[in-house]
Amino acid sequence: MIQETFASSQEDDELDQPKGNKFSWRDRVGCVEAIALICDDNGGKFDQAIRGVRLAVYAYNVKRMPVKQRNQLRRDTMKRLKDIRHMRESARIGDVVRVPKLIDNPLIGGYKKEGRKLVDAIILDRTQISSAYRYRVKRLDDNQIQIGNGHMIKAIVSRANESEGVEHENH
Missing domain, CATH: 2.30.30 (SH3 type barrels.)
Structure with a gap:
């Protein structure tokens, strides 16, 4: 039973993967949220936080992430981090x-x-x-x-x- 569900999830992943070796997102919003939560805990250090998140869960072909995408991810993470800090302090x-x-x-x-x-x-x-x-x-x-x-x-x-x-x- 477990092997069947594992095999079906692998087949689903293969169907969802884009053709070629280009970088693409699976769940960009989830990635920003995960990195922002880690940034909040470690004092806002993006480079340290991005190493703490398994990016393969959120994107395809992570090693081919363009610098432009990484910089945009950093900007969005810092915006979300501000929102998280404001929310926590506004309780x-x-x-x-x-x-x-x-x-x-x-x-x-x-x-x-x-x-x-x-x-x-x-x-x-x-x-x-x-x-x-x-x-x-x-x-x-x-x-x-x-x-x-x-x-x-x-x-x-x-x-x-x-x-x-x-x-x-x-x-």
Whole structure:
């Protein structure tokens, strides 16, 4: 059964491949998103981030990528990176967000991720420390509190009531 599905996926890939040895995209938007997420985690270093992504998943004949395509990929990644950073910093109290589940690390202290699964949490508190925000969130599945910065927030699921958000900003 597994061999049949593997064989059929190889046949589909062969049918989708363009003729010749030219570079072409499979999923350009997905590639920009993946590189931008890695750039956000490593401090905006594009060259380091592009090495962390398997480009063969997103494009055909990657070794033949023109310089013009690479430069356009860099520009689009930096634009998406700005959007991601703005989104992560714009989370307000009461918003439901997705965060990695952190558990205590008994060996070296602090916290570590429990798998790759993201869990929903509600923001309880947001304090500004120098130029960054520190968030205190409560996970919805087990009601545990966890603290972290904007990198902890991977996505905003839903916003709090807009009128409540304005009241918090004014007071």
